[in-house]
Amino acid sequence: xxxxxxxxxxxxxxxxxxxxxxxxxxxxxxxxxxxxxxxxxxxxxxxxxxxxxxxxxxxxxxxxxxxxxxxxxxxxxxxxxxxxxxxxxxxxxxxxxxxxxxxxxxxxxxxxxxxxxxxxxxxxxxxxxxxxxxxxxxxxxxxxxxxxxxxxxxxxxxxxxxxxxxxxxxxxxxxxxxxxxxxxxxxxxxxxxxxxxxxxxxxxxxxxxxxxxxxxxxxxxxxxxxxxxxxxxxxxxxxxxxxxxxxxxxxxxxxxxxxxxxxxxxxxxxxxxxxxxxxxxxxxxxxxxxxxxxxxxxxxxxxxxxxxxxxxxxxxxxxxxxxxxxxxxxxxxxxxxxxxxxxxxxxx
Amino acid sequence: xxxxxxxxxxxxxxxxxxxxxxxxxxxxxxxxxxxxxxxxxxxxxxxxxxxxxxxxxxxxxxxxxxxxxxxxxxxxxxxxxxxxxxxxxxxxxxxxxxxxxxxxxxxxxxxxxxxxxxxxxxxxxxxxxxxxxxxxxxxxxxxxxxxxxxxxxxxxxxxxxxxxxxxxxxxxxxxxxxxxxxxxxxxxxxxxxxxxxxxxxxxxxxxxxxxxxxxxxxxxxxxxxxxxxxxxxxxxxxxxxxxxxxxxxxxxxxxxxxxxxxxxxxxxxxxxxxxxxxxxxxxxxxxxxxxxxxxxxxxxxxxxxxxxxxxxxxxxxxxxxxxxxxxxxxxxxxxxxxxxxxxxxxxx
DNA sequence: GTGAAAGCGCTAACAC
DNA sequence: GTGTTAGCGCTTTCAC
Numbered sequence: 001x002x003x004x005x006x007x008x009x010x011x012x013x014x015x016x017x018x019x020x021x022x023x024x025x026x027x028x029x030x031x032x033x034x035x036x037x038x039x040x041x042x043x044x045x046x047x048x049x050x051x052x053x054x055x056x057x058x059x060x061x062x063x064x065x066x067x068x069x070x071x072x073x074x075x076x077x078x079x080x081x082x083x084x085x086x087x088x089x090x091x092x093x094x095x096x097x098x099x100x101x102x103x104x105x106x107x108x109x110x111x112x113x114x115x116x117x118x119x120x121x122x123x124x125x126x127x128x129x130x131x132x133x134x135x136x137x138x139x140x141x142x143x144x145x146x147x148x149x150x151x152x153x154x155x156x157x158x159x160x161x162x163x164x165x166x167x168x169x170x171x172x173x174x175x176x177x178x179x180x181x182x183x184x185x186x187x188x189x190x191x192x193x194x195x196x197x198x199x200x201x202x203x204x205x206x207x208x209x210x211x212x213x214x215x216x217x218x219x220x221x222x223x224x225x226x227x228x229x230x231x232x233x234x235x236x237x238x239x240x241x242x243x244x245x246x247x248x249x250x251x252x253x254x255x256x257x258x259x260x261x262x263x264x265x266x267x268x269x270x271x272x273x274x275x276x277x278x279x280x281x282x283x284x285x286x287x288x289x290x291x292x293x294x295x296x297x298x299x300x301x302x303x304x305x306x307x308x309x310x311x312x313x314x315x316x317x318x319x320x321x322x323x324x325x326x327x328x329x330x331x332x333x334x335x336x337x338x339x340x341x342x343x344x345x346x347x348x
Numbered sequence: 349x350x351x352x353x354x355x356x357x358x359x360x361x362x363x364x365x366x367x368x369x370x371x372x373x374x375x376x377x378x379x380x381x382x383x384x385x386x387x388x389x390x391x392x393x394x395x396x397x398x399x400x401x402x403x404x405x406x407x408x409x410x411x412x413x414x415x416x417x418x419x420x421x422x423x424x425x426x427x428x429x430x431x432x433x434x435x436x437x438x439x440x441x442x443x444x445x446x447x448x449x450x451x452x453x454x455x456x457x458x459x460x461x462x463x464x465x466x467x468x469x470x471x472x473x474x475x476x477x478x479x480x481x482x483x484x485x486x487x488x489x490x491x492x493x494x495x496x497x498x499x500x501x502x503x504x505x506x507x508x509x510x511x512x513x514x515x516x517x518x519x520x521x522x523x524x525x526x527x528x529x530x531x532x533x534x535x536x537x538x539x540x541x542x543x544x545x546x547x548x549x550x551x552x553x554x555x556x557x558x559x560x561x562x563x564x565x566x567x568x569x570x571x572x573x574x575x576x577x578x579x580x581x582x583x584x585x586x587x588x589x590x591x592x593x594x595x596x597x598x599x600x601x602x603x604x605x606x607x608x609x610x611x612x613x614x615x616x617x618x619x620x621x622x623x624x625x626x627x628x629x630x631x632x633x634x635x636x637x638x639x640x641x642x643x644x645x646x647x648x649x650x651x652x653x654x655x656x657x658x659x660x661x662x663x664x665x666x667x668x669x670x671x672x673x674x675x676x677x678x679x680x681x682x683x684x685x686x687x688x689x690x691x692x693x694x695x696x
Numbered sequence: 697g698t699g700a701a702a703g704c705g706c707t708a709a710c711a712c
Numbered sequence: 713g714t715g716t717t718a719g720c721g722c723t724t725t726c727a728c
Contacts, residue, residue, distance in 0.1 A: 011705060022715045027707060034708085035713050054469045058409045059705035062720050067406060067415075067470070069449070077438070083431040090425070090452060099466060101417070102450045104438060118447060121402045122415070230633060262637060285578060286634050289610060359721060370699045375723060382724090383697050407721035410704050 010053045019047040030055070061123060068098045070312065071119040073112060073129040075155075075197070077104040079228065079256060081282060081301065082130070085153065088305025089128060096313050098125065105132050107197070107227070113139045126150065126312045131157040133196040149315040153308045155198035156325075163311040165304055165326045169199050169281075172297040172330030173206025173251070176279040179295075179332060180249045181214050184341035185277060189222045189240045189247035191233060191257050203253045203281055222247055226257060233260020234267075241268055241276070248341045249277040255284035255296075262290060273339035283333060292336030300328045358401045367395040378403070409471060416446045418660065419467035421460060421477040423503075423545070425452040427576065427604060429630060429649065430478070433501065436653025437476060444661050446473065453480050455545070455575070461487045474498065474660045479505040481544040497663040501656045503546035504673075511659040513652055513674045517547050517629075520645040520678030521554025521599070524627040527643075527680060528597045529562050532689035533625060537570045537588045537595035539581060539605050551601045551629055570595055574605060581608025582615075589616055589624070596689045597625040603632035603644075610638060621687035631681060640684030648676045 016026035021040060028034040029044035030053075036044075047053075061067040070093055074082035082104075090100045101124060105112035112132045116139055119127065126149035131137055137157040144150055144160050152164035180188050190207050193200045204223075211218055226236035233252070237260060240247065250265075252258040258280030262272070270276050272292060280287070283298040307326055364374035369388060376382040377392035378401075384392075395401075409415040418441055422430035430452075438448045449472060453460035460480045464487055467475065474497035479485055485505040492498055492508050500512035528536050538555050541548045552571075559566055574584035581600070585608060588595065598613075600606040606628030610620070618624050620640060628635070628644045635642040655674055 012707095013705075023706080024708080024716080025714055028714085031707085037713055040713080054465070056410075056471065056705050057469045058406055058415060058471045059720090060707080061406045062404075062410050062705080062722090063707050065720080069470075076435075078428075078431050078435050080426075080428070080431075083426050083428070086450065087424075087426050087452060090450065094451070094463075099449050099451060099470060101447050102434065102438065103442070103447060104435060115442075117402070121405045122417075122447060123404065123406045259633060259637070266637075285607060286637060289607070289614075289634060289638060291639065360723095361721075371722080372700080372724075373698055376698085379723085385697055388697080404721055407704090408723080410706090410721080411723050413704080 010051045011056070012053070015044065015048045015051060015053050018051060019044045065123070066125040067123050069101055069122065069124040070098050071116075071122075071124045071127045071129075072100050072102045073105050073115055073119075073127070074102070075105060075107050075130045075132060076228065077102060079254075080284065081154075081255065081299075084301055085305040085308075088302070089309050092306045092309035093313075105130075107132050107194075109133050109136050109196075116140070116143060120148070125316055128153055128308050128312060130154045131160075131198065134158055134198040134201060136196065149312055151308045151312045151315075153304060157198070161323050163308075163315070163324045163326075165308045165311065165328075166198075167299045167304075167328045167330050169202030169330075170206040170209070172281060172299070172332075173203040173253070174210045175206075175330070175332045176251055176281065176295075176297050177207055177210030179334070180251065180277060180279060180338060181210060181216070183249075183277065183338055185249040186216055186341075187219075187222065187245070187247045188249045188251060189224065191224045191226060191236055191240065191250060191252040191261060193226060193228045193253060193257070195225070200253060207251060226260070228254055228256050230256055230260040230263065233257040234264040237261045237264035238268065241265070241270065246270075247276070249279075249338070252278070252280045253282075255280060255282040255286075258282070258284070258294065258296070259286060262286075262294070272337050277338040277341070279338060281330075287335065290337075294337045295335045296333050298331045298333045300330075303328060358399045359404070360401070363392065363396045363399055363401050366399060367392045413471070414473040415471050417449050417470065417472040418446050419464075419470075419472045419475045419477075420448050420450045421453050421463055421467075421475070422450070423453060423455050423478045423480060424576065425450060427602075428632065429502075429603065429647075432649055433653040433656075436650070437657050440654045440657035441661075444664075453478075455480050455542070457481050457484050457544075464488070464491060468496070473664055476501055476656050476660060478502045479508075479546065482506055482546040482549060484544065497660055499656045499660045499663075501652060505546070509671050511656075511663070511672045511674075513656045513659065513676075514546075515647045515652070515676045515678050517550030517678075518554040518557070520629060520647070520680075521551040521601070522558045523554075523678070523680045524599055524629065524643075524645050525555055525558030527682070528599065528625060528627060528686060529558060529564070531597075531625065531686055533597040534564055534689075535567070535570065535593070535595045536597045536599060537572065539572045539574060539584055539588065539598060539600040539609060541574060541576045541601060541605070543573070548601060555599060574608070576602055576604050578604050578608040578611065581605040582612040585609045585612035586616065589613070589618065595624070597627075597686070600626070600628045601630075603628060603630040603635075606630070606632070606642065606644070607634060610634075610642070620685050625686040625689070627686060629678075635683065642685045643683045644681050646679045646681045648678075651676060 029041040103115040150162040224236040226232040287294040364371045377389040451463040498510040572584040574580040631646040
């Protein structure tokens with residue numbers, strides 16, 4: 001019974017013995033480096049194959065320093081946004097012989113810190129992470145200082161010198177708001193997640209800036225804070241809309257929240273867009289199922305993962321340049337969840 | 349600049365030197381085994397702490413045989429079903445000091461085989477996988493024969509002796525069909541995925557058995573085969589319903605297909621449940637957003653991951669018992685997407 | 697109680 | 713071209 005992970009526990013030593021060469025020569029043949037006689041090389045390869053030899057990557061890693069492993073720390077693997085990114089990262093990194101270790105921080109700084117420690121002692125070669133906090137991140141700063149290759153994805157962390165791949169959160173949020181304002185809305189509610197999260201900050205900035213640009217005062221009571229789950233968003237939406245002077249529109253900062261808002265508004269008997277106009281950040285399958293379909297700020301999600309993987313691979317290959325910060329534009333996808341507020345007044 | 353993953357590259361040797369003990373003693377103190385004097389132990393621990401020592405798990409693994417890593421091979425990490433399971437597995441395994449390496453087979457046997465090889469040479473301690481094929485799985489049989497701890501999840505593979513955690517697919521499908529039949533439906537279409545997939549086989553069996561039990565002949569032209577994505581399901585649904593003698597009902601075997609069917613039926617101008625009744629296997633967020641809400645066969649998804657993790661951990665702890673096969677029951681959640689066919693005839 | 701020493705499987709100088 | 717050898721960082725007999 002083999003418990004070493006190697007079928008029959010065949011090691012380089014066995015291959016070398018069977019091929020009647022030294023371990024060094026066997027290694028050279030197997031990894032094709034250095035000088036090896038053609039016939040010797042062929043023989044070693046054949047023997048290795050017939051013995052079912054598989055290199056022990058742990059031993060290789062101990063020698064070379066690192067395991068062909070990349071750690072991915074998303075905010076929440078269950079969020080379809082991160083699930084998609086995980087998928088793309090895995091596919092891209094596999095091409096380069098790396099496996100992905102996924103450890104979800106679940107939006108907890110403490111958990112993120114622990115997971116990072118655990119992955120460091122695992123000697124992973126690099127990290128792709130979506131920091132849970134934009135500012136409480138000394139652990140990431142240290143990691144970067146120690147020279148670990150890191151690519152930040154979706155979210156940037158202050159003072160961390162490393163590559164990053166994000167979208168234009170402020171611009172996207174502003175565009176959504178401009179659209180609502182152009183439709184005559186003034187009392188626009190915002191459903192956002194906790195302010196330590198980078199994207200929350202930027203999207204909030206877009207909300208604020210759009211209001212300001214149009215001379216609309218910021219009413220803090222119109223801003224709801226929620227965790228990024230359907231359940232929490234339902235509660236938060238109900239709180240926002242359980243008041244006499246209801247907002248006429250709602251902007252939600254991610255797809256799970258948008259879904260929660262949809263459910264909450266329905267349960268309150270508020271029709272979209274007749275009673276409330278809605279725009280969500282991040283597109284989602286559901287957005288075209290509902291009636292009306294939901295207007296959203298779409299992110300180029302298919303590009304985020306592959307790009308991050310590529311940046312990291314370059315670092316692993318030794319590329320020494322200043323940190324690169326990629327920022328993708330977003331796109332407002334107008335569907336049917338926004339109505340002009342003016343019309344309602346005329347009708348009412 | 350440290351490139352070993354260890355902050356400042358502090359090794360056991362450094363700790364031992366600083367604490368003026370041998371490496372053996374330092375190891376004993378750090379891992380609390382064997383005899384170590386109390387004061388010595390305390391001193392070592394303090395020194396280790398002040399030096400920022402972190403054990404090199406690769407070296408430990410080389411010595412002990414395995415990395416504290418579990419490989420998870422879902423059919424498709426983007427399917428919310430598997431994303432949820434990945435999350436639960438990761439949380440559970442973390443409690444036991446293990447990290448999860450996720451590698452999606454994307455429903456390709458070849459890819460599954462490659463990933464398994466790659467994970468084996470990584471010396472992961474165990475595997476949790478949803479085999480892409482119920483029968484084409486010699487690679488899994490071999491893995492099990494070599495003594496690797498494996499837990500099959502969601503799907504079983506023939507001839508593989510190992511633990512498994514699945515749901516009652518046949519029973520769930522049959523219950524859904526019984527419900528449709530009780531509502532007077534006879535021409536019931538099935539949208540299923542490729543037949544090499546275990547769940548597809550079982551759910552199809554439930555479909556077939558229910559028809560048979562009620563003396564309804566199996567009409568192969570009512571069975572559509574599709575990949576498990578929204579896009580593929582749309583096409584397949586359109587094919588099924590683009591005929592004069594349209595089915596009066598549709599049973600879809602997973603949530604992505606159900607979503608595709610919803611979109612397709614809408615695009616064809618067919619109303620649910622007026623024109624077509626619908627039941628889907630696997631519940632999903634969207635199911636309660638649509639109008640009407642969708643009737644589904646719900647799986648106890650929250651239990652699958654933790655249970656699988658637990659079975660695996662027991663194996664890693666050396667538990668030697670016959671393979672255990674856990675099968676959870678499903679539950680028909682009646683919502684509003686099924687109407688009696690009789691009514692339609694009366695009205696028509 | 698503690699230390700010396702062997703060795704996990706592999707790679708890479710360095711000899712020849 | 714090929715072999716010898718040292719050693720990655722750690723654990724674990726076996727002495728003392």
